Amino acid sequence: MDSGHVLLTDRHDGRDHPNHREKVWTSGPVTIPDEDRRLISLARQRIVDTPIEECFDGVTRLLRISLRVPCAFVSFIDDQYLWFKAPGGVKDFLKAVEDVPCFARDQSFCSFTLYANDIVRIPDTLLLEPFCYHPAVAGPPYCRSYWGCPLISTDGYRLGTVCVLDYEPRYFTDEEQDMLRTFTQVVRRELDRRTLQRMMARLAHLGELILNAPIDESINEGLRIIVEELNTDYVEVLYEMDPCEKCVPCVNCQSHHNYRVAYVFGHCPCSPGYTFSDCHAYNVSQTVTTVMQNGEMKPDHENMLKPLQGTHASEHHDEENIAYSGVIGSTISLLAKPIRAGKFIIRSVCEKKRTFTQREVTVFNSVVHSIVSRLDRQILEETMQREKQKVTELLLSTLPQEIVDRLSTKNEMIEDKFETVTVMFADIVGFTEISSRFPAVFVVSMLNELFSAMDLMCEKHKLEKIKTIGDAYMAASGVPHVRPPLEQARSVVNMALETIEFINDYSTKNSEKLQIRIGIHTGGPVVAGVIGQKKFCYDMWGDCVNVASRMESSGIPGKIHCSGPVQELLKDEFIFESRGLQKIKGKGMIETFFIVGRVNLNEKIM
DSSP: OOOTTOOOOSSOOOTTTTHHHHHHOOSSSSOOTTTTHHHHHHHHHTTTOOOOOOOHHHHHHHHHHHOOOOEEEEEOOOSSSSSSSSSSOOOTSSSTTTTEEEEEEEGOOHHHHTEEEEEEEEOGGSTTGGGSSSSSHSTTOOEEEEEEEEEEEEEEEEEEEEEEESSOOOOOOOOHHHHHHHHHHHHHHHHHHHHHHHHHHHHHHHHHHHHHHHHHHHHHHHHHHHHHHOOOOOEEEEOOOOOOOOOOTTTOOOOOEEEEEEEEEEEEESSSTEOOOSSSOTTTSSSSSEEEEEOOOEOOTOOOOOOOOOOOOOOOOSSSSSOOSSSOSSOOOOOEEETTTTTTEEEEEESSSSOOHHHHHHHHHHHHHHHHHHHHHHHHHHHHHHHHHHHHHHHHHHHHHHHHHHHHHOOOEEEEEESSSSEEEEETTTHHHHHSOOOOHHHHHHHHHHHHHHHHHHHHHHEEEEETTTEEEEEEESSOOOOHHHHHHHHHHHHHHHHHHHHHHHHHTTOOOOOOEEEEEEOOOOOEEEEESSSSOEEOOOSSHHHHHHHHHHHHHHHEEEEHHHHHHHHTTTTEEEEEEEEEEEEEEEEEEEEETTTTTEEEEE
């Protein structure tokens, strides 16, 4: 007989045997491979330290009836305790089970069963060390037989046991042992059902985030699901950058690849901004499961870039092949999927060698699909935003900002009344003659240079350019933003003086005598707005506009012609020269003025 067994054939129970008094029970220093991940997988089930459940209790009732035993239980084992989930008939074994349904791990038979690959068979506990020294064997309730089957999840993690106890020695037939295995599979399928239910709920929540949450929040939640459900160390989203001189060519396709991390979740050994520069030739038609033994991770602590934004790239199919360069230091497991023809790579990394189950691959692909959908949506949103910005910029080139905003929100005619505005008209003298002497291209180029300069002056003095008609330029102050009359008139006159200076400089540089007439009037009320349905234009209507036009048409080349209200507002700031009474169409005889310079500079420009 094996020396590890203690045979006590002369006694039916060993309560008074000397061995029981002299030796102490111990579960032994047995360790489970990958214990940390096992505990994470167990915690993800949310099943320890929770009330007894009917579905598990039903399994133990049927197991007791089928195998004709007084005790059967489903237990889950964490790092300290064995938790009874359905302690059928073990109240004598653990008197406080109704209040505290757990047992010290190192005091349980199941701590041995957890490490087994199949049923642990102890037909008579008195005949096998160290079980014969267990307090429940040497003392009440005097357990004499134990049969336990390890409960291993679909992902390969040992979560607990399904066990039976008897107070008499028992030997089970092969059929009865298969029955124990079958009931263990029933519990396992229940755990799988819960896992699937939880996973569906998480994916549904992720779907809501994909639709409603910002991109960073939704992608981080997707990466969190991958790390927690696949029990890996970290997961990251890589995007391809333009190859650099340091990039080595792929041994398969001879092309260069340079990837950088956009998102990372979990315990990554490097900074979230490290670059991953090596050779890739992924099969883009399916998920690749592999063990990465070589590779190179180069820290780059200065760059944490956003994901690549661009147009969609259709998938193409490459040969299933992976190659790396350099040394990473230790073997790690990698589950990766290229998307958008390898422009993006999503990979989940485990720092230990392991295999990924089909369920894990399915979960990974589902989350990757959601992340890809969010990336596609982000690209679509940014493309639409860029196009919208282009349209807005185009509208702003013809309409004021607040008018563009109103047109964007309301489909209605815009007409605003202003009590006082200052309007300026400028017209090139002899434009018809110039047009006849020079090619049309030259004339248009000249107008573009002049009017572009005047556009900049409008921005400088906060005037609103209204429109150009042929060689005439119209601007106003006080629309669409109300300004005090004095401020209106001052800004318009300053622009008019600068325009005269610009025209003089232009004529000198180009040896072409060019003159301009300018007319200014302050008055009101006027109506400004946008009318019609096509080719929008912000325009003004009112007597003030007509008078300003008359000031220009009745003026003198090279002069700024203004009305009395302008002179009254600015007489202390600018030098005016009275022109006397002038007959103005539609207004009769009124006194008008020429503006010849600024008072504070004591200068005259004309």
